[in-house]
Amino acid sequence: MPLIEKDANLFTIDLNYIVPIEQVEPHISAHMDFLQRNYDQKRFLASGPKVPRTGGMIIAVGSSRQEIENLIKEDPFHIHALAAYEITEFVPRMKADGDL
Template sequence: MFIISLTYKVDIAQIEAHMDAHKKYLQEQYDAGHFIASGRKVPRTGGIILARSESLETLEPLLAADPFHLHKLADYEITEFMPTMVGDEFRNLLGV
């Protein structure tokens, strides 16, 4: 599993101009089973994506297709981790 932390490099008006395309991209990744959860940071300086992927090498091309990446609107920090304890409602994440 991977945590992707996006940090905006531009003002919110530029982010908003690409938000519909970004949401479409996110939905495509959910439909393909790659993304688990996503949302805005508070305060609104970027976002977080939880993703499943076999490896960083298979994840990076998926993230490169994000309109925020294509238009150089955000920096991406990727952290890989293996969940070892979860609440009952998240047991399906063990071994991801």
């Protein structure tokens, strides 16, 4: 089964911390659980912290921007007002060989 269905688009989710990192750290475990749930449901393809550590990036797959916005509302970083999010949607026209 391909990771990207024919009717799905890709999204980059750019998280920027809006509080000091010391306020973010207590919520990292819950954020990691949020990420894992979305990996398990095949919604997220990749994620990780930025260098320097000012936030993080997520590559997601979905059928609409609204779907991704709703997912973000479940992130503990959003719930606790720790990060601002910028979503960019794109239509994958080319990809690497494999099961993307």
